[in-house]
Amino acid sequence: xxxxxxxxxFGVVTAAILAxxxxxFTLQFSVTNVFxxxxxxxxxxxxxxxxxxxxxxxxxxxxxAAAAVSGGLISLAINEAIYTPFIRHGLxxxxxxxxxxxxxxxxxxxxxxxxxxxxxxxxxxxxxAFRFADFVLTRQELIIVGIAVLxxxxxxxxxxxxxxxxxMRGLAINAxxxxxxxVPTRGVIALAWFVSxxxxxxxxxxxxxxxxxxxxTTGSEFLIVIIAAAVLGGIGSPxxxxxxxxxxxxxxxxxxxxxxxxxxxxxxxxVLIAVLLVRPxxxxxxxATERAIAR
Amino acid sequence: MSAATQYYIATIVVYICVNVIGAWGLDLQFGVTGVLNFxxxxxxxxxxxxxxxxxxxxxxxxxxxxxxxVGFKLPFPLPLIGAMxxxxxxxxVIGLITLRRLRSDYQAMVMLVISVVATVVxxxxxGLANGSAGxxxxxxxxxxxxxxxxxxxxxxxxxxxxALMLIVGVLxxxxxYSPYGRVLRGVRENEAAVEAxxxxxxxxxxxxxxxxxxxxxxxxxxxxxxxxxxAPSEWLYPETFVFFTAVIVGGRGSISGVAIGAALVxxxxxxxxxxxxxxxxxxxxxxxxxxITGLLTLIFLWLRxxxxxxERRRRYLRxxxxxxxxxKLQESAGT
Amino acid sequence: MSVSDAGEAPVFDSVSAGYGGHEVVHDVSLAVxxxxxxxxxxxxxxxxSTLLRAITGDAQFLGGRVWxxxxxxxxxxxxxxxxxxxxxxxxxDDVFTTLTVRENLELGGFLLPRKGVAARVDELLxxxxxxxxxxxxxxxxxxxxxRKLLAIARALMPAPSALLLDEPTAGLSPEMTGLVLQNQIPxxxxxxxxxxxxxxxxxxxxxxxxxxxxMVSGVIRASREAHEVTDxxxxxxxxxxxx
Numbered sequence: 001x002x003x004x005x006x007x008x009x010f011g012v013v014t015a016a017i018l019a020x021x022x023x024x025f026t027l028q029f030s031v032t033n034v035f036x037x038x039x040x041x042x043x044x045x046x047x048x049x050x051x052x053x054x055x056x057x058x059x060x061x062x063x064x065a066a067a068a069v070s071g072g073l074i075s076l077a078i079n080e081a082i083y084t085p086f087i088r089h090g091l092x093x094x095x096x097x098x099x100x101x102x103x104x105x106x107x108x109x110x111x112x113x114x115x116x117x118x119x120x121x122x123x124x125x126x127x128x129a130f131r132f133a134d135f136v137l138t139r140q141e142l143i144i145v146g147i148a149v150l151x152x153x154x155x156x157x158x159x160x161x162x163x164x165x166x167x168m169r170g171l172a173i174n175a176x177x178x179x180x181x182x183v184p185t186r187g188v189i190a191l192a193w194f195v196s197x198x199x200x201x202x203x204x205x206x207x208x209x210x211x212x213x214x215x216x217t218t219g220s221e222f223l224i225v226i227i228a229a230a231v232l233g234g235i236g237s238p239x240x241x242x243x244x245x246x247x248x249x250x251x252x253x254x255x256x257x258x259x260x261x262x263x264x265x266x267x268x269x270x271v272l273i274a275v276l277l278v279r280p281x282x283x284x285x286x287x288a289t290e291r292a293i294a295r
Numbered sequence: 296m297s298a299a300t301q302y303y304i305a306t307i308v309v310y311i312c313v314n315v316i317g318a319w320g321l322d323l324q325f326g327v328t329g330v331l332n333f334x335x336x337x338x339x340x341x342x343x344x345x346x347x348x349x350x351x352x353x354x355x356x357x358x359x360x361x362x363x364x365v366g367f368k369l370p371f372p373l374p375l376i377g378a379m380x381x382x383x384x385x386x387x388v389i390g391l392i393t394l395r396r397l398r399s400d401y402q403a404m405v406m407l408v409i410s411v412v413a414t415v416v417x418x419x420x421x422g423l424a425n426g427s428a429g430x431x432x433x434x435x436x437x438x439x440x441x442x443x444x445x446x447x448x449x450x451x452x453x454x455x456x457x458a459l460m461l462i463v464g465v466l467x468x469x470x471x472y473s474p475y476g477r478v479l480r481g482v483r484e485n486e487a488a489v490e491a492x493x494x495x496x497x498x499x500x501x502x503x504x505x506x507x508x509x510x511x512x513x514x515x516x517x518x519x520x521x522x523x524x525x526a527p528s529e530w531l532y533p534e535t536f537v538f539f540t541a542v543i544v545g546g547r548g549s550i551s552g553v554a555i556g557a558a559l560v561x562x563x564x565x566x567x568x569x570x571x572x573x574x575x576x577x578x579x580x581x582x583x584x585x586x587i588t589g590l591l592t593l594i595f596l597w598l599r600x601x602x603x604x605x606e607r608r609r610r611y612l613r614x615x616x617x618x619x620x621x622x623k624l625q626e627s628a629g630t
Numbered sequence: 631m632s633v634s635d636a637g638e639a640p641v642f643d644s645v646s647a648g649y650g651g652h653e654v655v656h657d658v659s660l661a662v663x664x665x666x667x668x669x670x671x672x673x674x675x676x677x678x679s680t681l682l683r684a685i686t687g688d689a690q691f692l693g694g695r696v697w698x699x700x701x702x703x704x705x706x707x708x709x710x711x712x713x714x715x716x717x718x719x720x721x722x723d724d725v726f727t728t729l730t731v732r733e734n735l736e737l738g739g740f741l742l743p744r745k746g747v748a749a750r751v752d753e754l755l756x757x758x759x760x761x762x763x764x765x766x767x768x769x770x771x772x773x774x775x776x777r778k779l780l781a782i783a784r785a786l787m788p789a790p791s792a793l794l795l796d797e798p799t800a801g802l803s804p805e806m807t808g809l810v811l812q813n814q815i816p817x818x819x820x821x822x823x824x825x826x827x828x829x830x831x832x833x834x835x836x837x838x839x840x841x842x843x844x845m846v847s848g849v850i851r852a853s854r855e856a857h858e859v860t861d862x863x864x865x866x867x868x869x870x871x872x873x
Contacts, residue, residue: 035400035403035404086596086597089597091596091600093400094329094331094399094403095596095600097331097403098539098543098592098596099592099593099596101533101536101539101589101592102536102588102589102592102593102596103589103593104589105533105536105585105586105588105589106585106586106589106590106593108585109581109582109583109585109586109589110582110586112578112582113579113583113586116578117578163736163740163744166729166733166736166737167737167740169726169728169729169733170726170729170737173726173727173728173729174723174725174726174727176686176687176688176708176720176723177720177723177724177725177726178709178726178737179686179687179707179708179709180686180708180709180711180712180717180718180720180785181709181712181737181738181739181740181741181784181787182709182710182711182712182713182740182741182788183709183737183740184709224407224408224411224532227404227407227408228408231401231404231405235400235401235404260419262415262418262419263415263416263419263420265411265412266412266415266416266419269408269409269411269412270412272405273392273405273408273409276397276405277392280397280398280401
């Protein structure tokens with residue numbers, strides 16, 4: 001039982017990192033329909049921004065905030081400079097997937113050429129360990145979980161109650177009608193890319209803190225798990241992404257504790273594929289065809 | 296010609312043949328029919344492992360220094376045929392799961408996930424195919440012929456690869472320009488029309504998924520036999536992207552175009568970076584290869600999405616288009 | 631046709647429209663008086679909807695001009711049209727299906743001052759009492775008629791001066807058709823909104839309209855005051871393409 005509880009504890013931390021990233025991934029996808037496989041590269045790049053600031057003497061949480069801003073700007077810049085021109089050029093959505101992979105490959109390997117194939121880590125103390133029954137979490141892990149809870153609630157509340165949030169949901173489901181209401185679609189789309197990049201930045205730093213060492217391709221490697229969480233929850237639904245992240249996080253860590261640490265991701269993917277076979281629209285998306293930011 | 300030069304040329308030719316065969320497999324799926332198989336590299340790996348296990352003999356025979364699921368010592372060409380059968384069968388299983396049930400955007404994601412899962416499994420379950428160290432000492436069929444010099448054996452294998460590439464090429468032409476090929480292009484262009492003609496688009500997708508998977512496996516089998524080794528690092532999921540680039544650069548749906556694209560992208564870029572004045576740091580060279588591949592994809596998608604040698608459109612179609620332009624106009628006016 | 635005469639109402643001046651460069655609608659000129667209902671009727675595929683879709687950016691605008699309140703609106707981005715007072719209800723995809731009824735209305739009032747939105751939603755719920763009982767229901771689960779009323783209410787949120795309705799009764803039950811065509815639409819025009827109505831159900835549409843335009847093969851074949859259209863034989867001939 002103790003093993004199980006401590007595994008759930010690790011699972012919650014993994015889920016927190018996954019949730020931040022998966023919400024960012026799914027939010028942007030629902031608004032723009034671009035399946036952005038360069039999301040992991042944005043995580044890595046902003047993770048490196050934090051690394052440089054951190055090694056210049058900045059506190060890791062301040063560095064994380066800077067990574068969030070730069071993630072947002074990088075994401076926005078990729079969309080404005082590459083994706084939007086390609087969409088205007090008439091490329092279809094599958095062509096766009098290839099474009100996003102190209103961008104990921106260029107960014108990851110460009111970064112690798114610049115920093116080399118070595119491992120990097122932040123200088124940040126894990127902090128005091130807190131014990132809740134058999135749950136042991138460090139101060140650092142607690143802060144990460146806190147940030148995840150805060151950010152996912154913030155996104156949810158913004159989407160649910162603010163004017164621009166409602167416009168974003170409207171745009172996701174019916175862009176033409178959103179224009180009829182006077183929604184400035186370009187601006188809202190840009191905002192979605194920015195917010196998605198901010199979440200990628202925070203998610204990237206949180207991930208790199210959690211796994212302690214990272215390389216120029218770590219973000220892209222982790223992206224598959226993020227996609228698994230987003231798809232599991234029903235792609236396009238931020239609430240689903242949080243729940244998907246919880247399932248994936250806890251299943252992988254419990255699997256690692258009881259079965260095989262190396263195969264923990266396989267278990268998560270197994271759950272994903274099994275779920276998709278039963279519910280092709282994902283666990284928590286109620287309207288299969290009319291996905292978008294459901295609720 | 297020195298032995299080193301001969302070996303270099305032989306290597307280039309084998310790599311071209313292997314990549315052309317693989318790229319044709321993906322072209323059939325992605326170029327001709329429009330199926331987005333992001334797990335493509337998995338089927339190449341399946342072929343490589345199968346050919347290895349069908350020719351290495353029992354794992355215990357070589358002193359047990361490497362572990363794998365099963366081992367047989369079958370004569371040429373059985374390991375190659377076995378590889379294609381396994382590649383096709385694996386495609387059938389994965390195709391049945393993904394192509395039949397899932398929406399097309401989910402299909403792409405799930406394929407990606409399957410590709411990653413397969414690598415993780417192959418790395419962690421050592422008993423399957425010797426884990427991340429991979430299999431080595433994979434026999435080359437030409438080298439089992441005794442009484443020949445090493446160079447003659449090498450050239451024999453080159454001949455085998457070229458012959459297989461030509462056979463696959465002839466079959467590709469037969470398939471793509473047959474009435475069946477028209478159905479496949481129909482699935483890509485207008486699925487509803489295909490279904491209206493009483494053909495099942497899903498079945499057509501599944502069929503090219505299997506044929507393409509078998510071709511990927513054949514290319515993997517030849518590659519493993521030539522290198523003599525095969526490990527998970529050879530088939531990480533981004534490798535699939537190289538084949539996509541080959542198809543896009545060559546020309547989606549165009550057989551000769553994709554052959555050129557495969558030679559250029561999969562072999563040409565790698566050779567080109569060797570001669571660039573950037574030193575010989577392998578990480579830097581590999582990174583540069585990837586960057587060039589990515590840039591090439593973007594440039595072609597922007598400037599020449601039809602590729603170097605575009606897919607041939609049958610000539611009468613063009614005549615129909617111009618001749619009936621006026622009618623077409625009125626038709627669209629009617630909607 | 632003089633622009634200044636039309637006041638707030640929309641004027642179409644030899645408009646051509648189509649898709650992918652193919653002209654489907656040719657040289658259409660018409661005007662809708664303030665507080666009036668003009669309808670465009672015609673056989674299926676005549677280009678009626680294309681005309682509206684060209685204004686709203688869902689089809690190509692290929693020539694001519696459209697005026698509203700003395701300002702040209704032909705080529706401004708569709709998300710700025712509502713600022714000029716032009717609202718529209720598309721034939722399909724007319725509501726935000728995953729949003730609630732209230733959220734649909736709130737989004738309709740996207741450009742209203744923040745403080746005014748709730749009051750305006752209440753006003754419209756008074757106008758459409760059927761919707762008042764289902765404000766928290768998701769729009770995708772409404773019946774066809776409820777959905778169409780919501781779409782119209784959503785379009786009315788910013789109090790537009792002109793409203794384009796693209797086949798509002800398509801797919802509705804006979805009772806709902808009656809409610810929409812004979813009840814709601816005349817009430818709207820009475821409140822001063824200029825309405826351009828595209829309708830498949832010609833007779834019902836003519837009955838509530840002040841002016842009727844018959845469109846065949848992308849061209850306006852005949853324009854009449856609605857009360858003058860008594861000769862149904864003539865209408866039928868125009869419909870069939872005989873001048």
